[in-house]
Amino acid sequence: MSLTDLKRNLVKKKPKKVSVEDFIEDATNYAAGKPSKLQHGEKGDAEQVTRKLSKGKTPKQFRHATFTLTEQSISQLDDLSQQTGIAKSKLLRIFIANFSQLTDDEQEQLLELCEQQSPK
Structure with missing residues (x-):
């Protein structure tokens, strides 16, 4: 046993349980470039961010592409x-x-x- 084993471990917060539907919706938002509802905590926070984005320019829909150039x-x-x-x-x-x-x-x-x- 080393001294590092005696160090007090920080208590990690348990991740918030998320329903499958919320997870899929969040993944769809991520793919569309929209803010995460899960990352911001409450749905109200995410809705506020979405409203702020929608007041300005709408986010453009881009897809990653791989191709070869000389x-x-x-x-x-x-x-x-x-x-x-x-x-x-x-x-x-x-x-x-x-x-x-x-x-x-x-x-x-x-x-x-x-x-x-x-x-x-």
Whole structure:
């Protein structure tokens, strides 16, 4: 037995019991970027936070995505992000929105131009 075994252990609070429905609802809120009802304790606290969020801008719905970019694309995206001060993910959303608004012919022309410029 060592001296550390003789130290008085702090009494940990037992976690609050939560129903399955509340747990699932909280997980859904987390996925949607909404505040946790369980983390804030009482439901009234969470509702106040939700009301404060809803008075301002509504939270945007984003999903995590994984994809592959070339080193050159990553470097260009980094440079653009630093020059503009806009987050890389927001820049990509802007590019996608602009590309999707092009006509089919304009999209094809842009894709052909990119194919010509990319190293083979």
